[in-house]
Amino acid sequence: MIKRLLFYVLSELYGLITSCRNALYDRNVFSSKHFNRPTTLVIGNLAVGGTGKSPFVAYLVQHWPFPERLGILSRGYGRKTKGFRMVESTSKASEVGDEPLAYKRQMPEITVAVCEKRVIGVEKLQNEVDTLFLDDAFQHRAIQGDLNLLCTTYDKPFFIDKMLPLGRLRESSEGVKRAQAIVVNRCPATMTDAKKSAFESYGLPVFYTRVRYGSPVGPALNEIKNWHLVAGIADPLPFFKQAKSLGDIINQESYEDHYAFQTADFQYWEYIAKQCQADTGILTTHKDFMRFQEHLADYPNLLNHLYYLPMQMEFVSEEAEFWTWMKQSLKR
Known part of the structure; x- marks a missing residue:
């Protein structure tokens, strides 16, 4: 009981701090920079993780329909280094983080970089890429992206979650107002109308995806049972x-x-x-x-x-509609 009460107090305090921070950005007390080049797409979530963001970033890059130079910029969470670093296929996870390294090895032709200060990272890549995917940057308000895509999951949506440490939210569900679309990942084969209505109640375009797993990748040809x-x-x-x-x-x-x-x-x-x-x-x-x-x-x-x-993301339906919306939003 005491522990839950403590978590509740800390959750309320954390929510107050993040709300104040967002208010200062919304009122231009804190500055937010927009880049004319490259085009920046922010892909993130309100929760601390596990929302299917990484497979969605990989999907966007692999299916990008425009003839452009693409790049991914990540904080490089978990790495032991600091500052801006380009990610190479020969890099180590301890140097660049596990997610950026996975991106690079999965898509070696794509520019991948890490930098905890995203503004500096974008500036470093301005002449390298035409479109830059800012991985897990929804709370990085110092950059004003051209498009904000908010990821959540079907079973654990942000609107039934609570603030840290009582729940998994980094900021309140009010943050959804900064998004231009909601991407619901890990959807089941059958979705209820009530659940879909809950996602769509925010007045934003909502797209539903699921995960498809491949066969295990490893050293032997033996059948593993x-x-x-x-x-x-x-x-x-x-x-x-x-x-x-x-x-x-x-x-x-x-x-x-x-x-x-x-x-x-x-x-x-x-x-x-x-x-x-x-x-x-x-x-x-x-x-x-x-x-x-x-x-x-x-x-x-x-x-x-x-x-x-291995795993990859695919749309449950309306994949063509998603790309039509994307083209219209980016004025391509």
């Missing part, structure tokens, strides 16, 4: 659920989002891998694999048994 699962992401439940369709689950371990695996963790998973038979593997997410990879040379058994599960 048994899995150890490991995930360090904000919402591992969809990953765990999908893994159950791939075989028998021996055990599953979850860590906090963007968890920096320690030596003891690698030693533990090396021990697990050493016990694995030919039909047994260790399965993780693509982002977690980025953090594992730079250490695998020191753990040969883990190297030979570690797989990741």
